[in-house]
Amino acid sequence: MGKRHPIFTDEHDMLRHSLRSFIEKEVAPHAEEWEKQGGFPHREVFKRFGELGFLGVDIPEQYGGSNAGFVATIVLAEEMARCNSSGVAASLGLHSNIALPYIAHLGTDEQKEKYLVPGVKGEIIGALGVTEPGAGSDVGSMRTYAVKDGDSYVINGSKMFITNGGIADFVILAAKTDREKGHQGITQFLVDTKTPGFTVSRDLDKLGWRACNTAELAFEDVRVPKSAILGEEESGFYNIMIHFQEERLYMAVGAVCEAQRALDLAIEYSKERVQFGRAIAKFQVTRHKIADMATEIEAARQIVYNTIRLYVEQEPCQVEVAMCKLFACEMAARVINQALQIFGGYGYMMEYPIQRLWRDSRIGPIGGGTSEIQREIIGRLLLQ
Numbered sequence: 001m002g003k004r005h006p007i008f009t010d011e012h013d014m015l016r017h018s019l020r021s022f023i024e025k026e027v028a029p030h031a032e033e034w035e036k037q038g039g040f041p042h043r044e045v046f047k048r049f050g051e052l053g054f055l056g057v058d059i060p061e062q063y064g065g066s067n068a069g070f071v072a073t074i075v076l077a078e079e080m081a082r083c084n085s086s087g088v089a090a091s092l093g094l095h096s097n098i099a100l101p102y103i104a105h106l107g108t109d110e111q112k113e114k115y116l117v118p119g120v121k122g123e124i125i126g127a128l129g130v131t132e133p134g135a136g137s138d139v140g141s142m143r144t145y146a147v148k149d150g151d152s153y154v155i156n157g158s159k160m161f162i163t164n165g166g167i168a169d170f171v172i173l174a175a176k177t178d179r180e181k182g183h184q185g186i187t188q189f190l191v192d193t194k195t196p197g198f199t200v201s202r203d204l205d206k207l208g209w210r211a212c213n214t215a216e217l218a219f220e221d222v223r224v225p226k227s228a229i230l231g232e233e234e235s236g237f238y239n240i241m242i243h244f245q246e247e248r249l250y251m252a253v254g255a256v257c258e259a260q261r262a263l264d265l266a267i268e269y270s271k272e273r274v275q276f277g278r279a280i281a282k283f284q285v286t287r288h289k290i291a292d293m294a295t296e297i298e299a300a301r302q303i304v305y306n307t308i309r310l311y312v313e314q315e316p317c318q319v320e321v322a323m324c325k326l327f328a329c330e331m332a333a334r335v336i337n338q339a340l341q342i343f344g345g346y347g348y349m350m351e352y353p354i355q356r357l358w359r360d361s362r363i364g365p366i367g368g369g370t371s372e373i374q375r376e377i378i379g380r381l382l383l384q
């Protein structure tokens with residue numbers, strides 16, 4: 001609201017401006033159709049984003065990125081939220097803001113050449129495989145195993161709810177390399193999806209994020225070389241937790257943007273819709289609802305921006321990140337529910353975009369660590 005927040009600079013404004021005009025012209029007009037189809041022309045869209053340099057805003061220049069820093073990726077996340085399809089935003093965001101940074105931070109030179117360079121160009125698509133059918137919040141209980149065999153590893157197991165899983169060229173896969181060590185025995189591998197033994201078991205049908213592919217994956221005697229290990233052996237759990245920080249901030253940013261969009265739609269509608277001889281915006285109940293929604297959004301926005309500032313300044317902020325994820329995602333679900341209420345019966349109709357925001361926002365308190373897990377993190381750290 002109002003003045004630009006101090007985390008943003010003129011360079012960020014320029015990036016925002018070019019992203020906004022591109023998204024308004026080339027992405028948003030197709031969102032409705034892609035949501036209905038349950039998919040989008042991912043190869044074409046990823047390449048276009050790559051061509052324009054939007055997939056590597058925080059990737060070093062030597063790998064084709066623009067090295068513009070973490071806040072630039074927040075600008076990308078905010079502008080993507082305006083594309084009218086949280087599914088498309090999730091697919092691209094998972095690749096550019098989650099999968100590629102893993103490789104930039106942890107990859108060897110060889111891995112960076114192989115995945116980061118074409119990944120930034122949008123020529124290949126990444127996925128992150130952590131969750132399993134039997135291991136969600138309890139990451140350490142995963143049962144995908146990678147057994148050492150000479151100079152390679154043989155992987156068996158399955159992964160669940162994997163964003164981009166059915167369209168990806170590579171998966172950053174978490175597997176146990178030591179069964180006895182629990183979460184400390186997890187190693188991450190870069191697995192090409194063309195490797196024999198990899199299959200997409202099924203594409204999942206979802207309540208929201210309809211344009212985004214989410215799949216269950218199977219690994220049956222998938223053999224990868226030792227050089228496919230990402231980062232240190234058995235440092236997987238630690239790396240996942242570190243990268244969760246950024247994922248949770250992106251989810252919080254996305255939630256604020258979705259809630260803002262819902263509020264904007266509700267304000268517009270409430271001024272037009274006439275009942276009992278006056279616009280429903282004239283009822284004090286509606287005005288107060290709108291005031292509460294706007295206040296909640298602003299509170300979430302400020303805690304999110306403040307935490308981003310702490311994060312980029314490398315201040316300890318694990319508690320604050322969990323608070324952002326918890327508060328912003330639950331706030332968005334509440335606010336969007338109220339926005340839908342303002343639309344009355346029209347809010348329940350598929351032809352009005354508010355229903356999509358309502359469906360899409362439901363993932364917020366679930367994905368990237370549930371609200372309950374965020375409360376556990378906050379409570380545990382405060383009670384230490």
Ligand SMILES: Cc1cc2nc3c(=O)[nH]c(=O)nc-3n(C[C@H](O)[C@H](O)[C@H](O)COP(=O)(O)OP(=O)(O)OC[C@H]3O[C@@H](n4cnc5c(N)ncnc54)[C@H](O)[C@@H]3O)c2cc1C
Pocket residue numbers: 094127128129130131135136137138160161162163164206209214363366367368369370371372373376
């Ligand atoms: C659309 C979508 C996309 C996703 N994308 C990816 C992806 O790309 N990669 C990936 O690896 N994963 C992905 N996930 C998985 C997501 O991270 C998990 O769904 C999430 O971590 C929760 O795991 P779960 O679904 O198994 O639920 P569970 O862990 O089984 O939880 C079920 C319920 O129990 C509660 N619960 C569990 N443990 C505790 C506890 N200790 N204390 C209190 N309550 C608890 C939970 O909060 C929840 O309410 C995605 C999920 C969805 C829905």
